[in-house]
Amino acid sequence: MTTPERRELAPGLEISRVLTGLWQIADLERQGPIDVDAAAAAMDAYAEAGFTTFDMADHYGSAEDIAGTCAARRQGDLQLVTKWTPEPGPHTPATVREAVGRSLDRLRADAIDLLQFHAWRYPDPSWLDCLFALQELKDEGLIRHLGLTNFDAVHLDMVLNTGIEVVSNQVSCSLLDGRADGALTEVCRKHGVHLLAYGTLAGGLLTERWLGAADPGPEGVKTWSEMKYRRFVEAAGGWDRLQALLAAIRSVAEKHGVSMANVAARAVLDRPAVAGVIIGARLGRSEHIADNRRLASLRLDAEDRGRLAAASGALEPIPGDCGDEYRRPPYLTAAGDLSHHLGESPSPYPVRAGVGGRMRADSGTVWEEAAGFSRAVRIGEHIAVSGTTATHGDRLIGGDDPAAQTHFVIDKIEGAIEALGGALEDVYRTRIFIPDLAHWEPVARAHGQRFGAIRPANTLVQAGLIGSGYLVEIEAEARVGS
Known part of the structure; x- marks a missing residue:
């Protein structure tokens, strides 16, 4: 079987183009604690198959602890990519250092390979204070590379023109969500910044499981991913539009003898600024290692791309810009609001x-x-x-x-x-x-x-x-x- 593709994201940081996402850890922990050692062993199986890059965040439950446990067993061949998503409002260099220190402790690392920063509200300029402090920690060596997550084109460009050394931006990007294809891709290509795409399989909705299935309704989806991306489906025009997209994906998958997930992921990997796609794993519960390995040998031709583009083009555009699902209505989150993420936001200025x-x-x-x-x-x-x-x-x-x-x-x-x-x-x-x-x-x-x-x-x-x-x-x- 073909070796998984790799890409240099930044000098000294080569990643698997299929990153294993650990958001599902927090979802699994809603049912109770996870065995960290067992989850680390399941993570190790991905690394053995060549998928050595893992995406997580400070708020993904025990994800950083599990990743740190797995990394401690290996010979430094993992790339651990995490995020910091601070509460809105003032932060000092000391509080930023403290947050990075917590992640370093959990990852059992002396430096973070890629630290990705999320800003909740651009009108509150405290997000810039956080980034300036993170740049100082990068200069100090505690962070090897800086990235962003959920930044739109305007603010990514602003950050780069201000001189903050950012190498990537992680955003929602799929056959269902094309917001990253325009201005954001142009900014990335202008500055040499890469996109990391999440939501590529829309929480599993772009797979065989949902082809021909009736709309489960809000009560019929169980995981946080399914809850979140069903809202994307509603914003894109509803369940019938999804089924038309799924039919197009299936036709391409049957032509090449691969899974629908392979086709959905390959279509995003082929976009100009995309360095990698993040495919979630429910460690110890279900794995997609063999299926993900088929991606490296899949090549879409002009006919395939045209069929997928036509199906995506029939959808309603997801509203707003990249990351707006976390900043303004309609909140396309698992809860349909920000209740899982934030309390009350402070005033931008006194x-x-x-x-x-x-x-x-x-x-x-x-x-x-x-x-x-x-x-x-x-x-x-x-x-x-x-x-x-x-x-x-x-x-x-x-x-x-x-x-x-x-x-x-x-x-x-x-x-x-x-x-x-x-x-x-x-x-x-x-x-x-x-x-x-x-x-x-x-x-x-x-x-x-x-x-x-x-x-x-x-x-x-x-x-x-x-x-x-x-x-x-x-x-x-x-x-x-x-």
Whole structure:
């Protein structure tokens, strides 16, 4: 049987193109504790077959402990890929170090091969503080490589232009979910970043088990994966649309004498920026080692790709951008909301009472105190946001890319408005100032990406900006509930 494919994800980090996902550990532990040694032995069987790369997270139950137990038995031939998904709100370098230290202890490692970071809310800039602290730990050697998970194209580009050394982004990507195929793939190819695709089999829904089956309904799916991806099916147009897709996958599978899972995974592996697909394992309960090994020899031809593309094209697009299922309705999660993941999110910026019944939000830049102004002020239903540049603390976000700076400026504006009880959709007026007319189009297009459905009144003018490196400044006005 063909040896599993491998790919260099980053210098010194070669991975199996089929990563074994350990999210199911947390699901299995809903029924009770797992025998760590037995699960590690089951994990070892994957490694012996050539599937040496394992994907997990700090919140996947005992996954890191199991992986650490397995790694301790082997001669350093595993690639352990984990995630950190901190609660929203402020984090310090010390709390970031503590979180990474916990994973290192559980993995029994002196460095993490790939640490992937998830940010819950972009309008709260504390996610950047986490990434800067992680970059410092990478420079120190506790993390070998940094990755992201569930980042959209805009914010991946922002991170890379800011100078944070990211090598990968893990996102949902399947024949059911094509959100990663457009702008995100373009950003990855521009910067040389790889995608790691999860949800490739849609929690098993893209396999023989569900072909011709009646819709089980919300009560008929049992695992967290099935619960989650049934919501994706609903968003994509419903069970009949799924069956049409499954029929197309089956026809290609029969032609090549392979499983439907092989076809669904191969279709994603062949996408331009994808370095690997993550296929979940219920360690000690069921395994797919032999089936996964067939992937290496499967080649889809033009006819196959056309048939699969037509079936996928008949689906409704999954709403939003990559990762939006964790950031805004409709929440395409197992629970249909964020109750499994989060409590109440803190305000993006501190809010204080001002004179005359005003409320004000501050972003913490030195000039707010020195020059006597607020990032935003609310009087009654009205919110005014000061001219805002791509500053976070003493750092410039977005580097010398005007679009990246613009998106961070709009994130700051959104955060200030949210802090005062409004939403970006409440904005009815923006004013944009740029020092270099050569940048007007990328700035305007970035504004259009964020405000295209809102359509506030807008003015864009050329003007000198105070401060070094700033390519754009924006002010905004909003009316709450408008």
